[in-house]
Every structure is written in C-alpha cells, then in structure tokens.
Amino acid sequence: MKKIIFIALAVISVSCNTATPEKYFDVSVLNTNMLSGFAGQGFARELESPSATMAPGSNQLTQMSREQVIKDKIEFSETTLAKIKALRQTPETEKMLKTSIALYEYILPVCKKEYMDLAKDYDESGVSEKTSQQLENINRKYFKGFQQLMEQLIQIGKDYASKNSIPVNWGR
Template sequence: MKKLFLILAVAAILPACTNPSPENYFDTAVLNTNMINDFGSDALTKMLIAQNVKYNGTLPNGPNAATKMIDGKVQYIESTIKKVKDLKETSETKTMLRTSEALFEYVLPVYKNEYTALAKMSDEGGTKEDVLSLGKEIDEKYGARFDSLFEVLTSEGKRYAAAHDIKVNWGN
C-alpha cells in the first residue's frame, strides 16, 4: 500500500517539474495580448462610451461600468506579467518573453492612470466629445510605442508558432 501511495505521489509531482509546453509559452506571451489589442485605439474609447449608453432608461452594465472594464484589464495585465516572468527563458523564447513583458509593462501604467481617468470621465457623464478628445490624446501619446512592441511580439510569436507547429489564425 505504501509503495502504491509513493508511486502515485511521484506521478503527481513529476508533471509540475517539467517545463511548460510550447503552447503554454505562446499562449502566455503572445495570445494574452488579445485583451489589450485595442490599446491606443479609437475602438477602446468608443467601448468606454458604450458602457454608459442607457437602454430603456437603465445602464445594462450598471454604474461605473467603464471603470470596472478598465479595472478588469489592469488585473488581467498584472496577472499576465507575473505569468510571463514565471516562464523559464530559453535562447528560443528570450526575445518573445522579454518583448511580451515589455509590452504589458508599458501599457499597465497607462491603463492605471490615463485610461482609468478616461473611464471615470465616461462614467461620470462627460460629453462624448470630451471623452473622444481625451482618448485621442492617449492614443497619440502611447499608440506608436505600443504598435512597435506589438509588431515585434507578433513577429516573434509567428516564428515561434511556426517552429512548434502551433496553429494560429493571425487574421490575415
């Protein structure tokens, strides 16, 4: 009975000691950017405005929906940064992981500050024009660097996915 327990215990521990799969590296470093691919875009600003459109006199997503949406993105980004940092860097994954980490760390303070302020403006009844104007300022200030990091990460992700036969629809 003790031998059986020992065998089962070792069998349960061994998978935890193995390296993550190529799919896990890809999903964590590249696929998780789907949550932030609207960063620095008019689409995100319009989504924040849409959170406060009343239907039949009520807010379908409740009060402070835009702020809650941004808070959710902040939590997701913080979690993803930790997951990316926890992955073991190899010569093959080095650029992909470092670029992913840089991208998420670049957007995090913008979501915490500028996008949170934009969401609050929307939640507190700011005019559509004011919200769009502030959104455009954010886009102009941060969009180019985001696009540059995103492009490098996408290129690395495509290379890595091809090398590991990971099937990805890149939207081309």
C-alpha cells in the same frame, strides 16, 4: 548509486519546470488579444459603449461602469504579466518573453492613470469634449509605441509558432 538518484532527480526537476511551447505561446502572445485596440478605436469603443453584466442578486442586465472595464483590463494584464514572468526563459523563448513583458509594462501605467482618469470622466459625464480630447491625447501619445511592440511580438510569435508546429489562425 547516489549519483544516479541525484541525476534522475535533477532531470525530473528540470523537466517539471519547463512549460510546453503552446503554454509559452498562449501566455506571452495569444493573451495579447485582450490588448487589441489599446490607444486606438478598440478601447474608445469599449469606453463609449461598455459591456453589460448581470446585476448582483438579480437576473437583470446592467451596464458596466467604464471604471470597471478598465479595472478588469488592469487585473487581466497584471495577472498575465505575472504568468509571463513566472515562465522560465530559454534561448528559444527569451526574446518572446522579454518583448511580451515590455508590452505589458508599457500599457499598464497608461491604463492605471490615463485610461482610469478617462473612465472616471466618462462615468461622471458621458461623452464630452473633455473625454474626446483625453482619448485623442492617449492615442497620439501611446499608439506608436504600442504598435511597434505589438508588431514585434506578433512577428516573434509567428516564428515561434511555426518552429514549434503550433497551429495559429492569424486572422488573415
């Protein structure tokens, strides 16, 4: 009897510790939409024309600081990376999770240093020759590595979604 109870508890424990295929896909692949434009025109546009937000305690819109834009990206990326690392790797998800982790670990140091420095310069002096040069340096230095990781993850994600019947519109 004790063996049956132990086996039942083990099965329940394992089944509770496994996320659905959709959860794996959403966290490790779909969330990378927030990284779109890294080391390219997308991030450049966000820094040149940051979003507006409600001013605290009023109904007035105010432009976000570029520093806040980058801080938000860093916070989102760190939270997502922690969620990915918390997912249990399986033979089917291992490559997808490792590639997603590599992607976030690639962009985070760049956001924390180069993009944060750039954002501070934008906030202090707006678009200038210095900010344009900084942006060009980031793009030249990091775009290729980012693109390779992103394309690899998207292909792995497509295969995973297809294998698990996850409906995805890849924007094509």
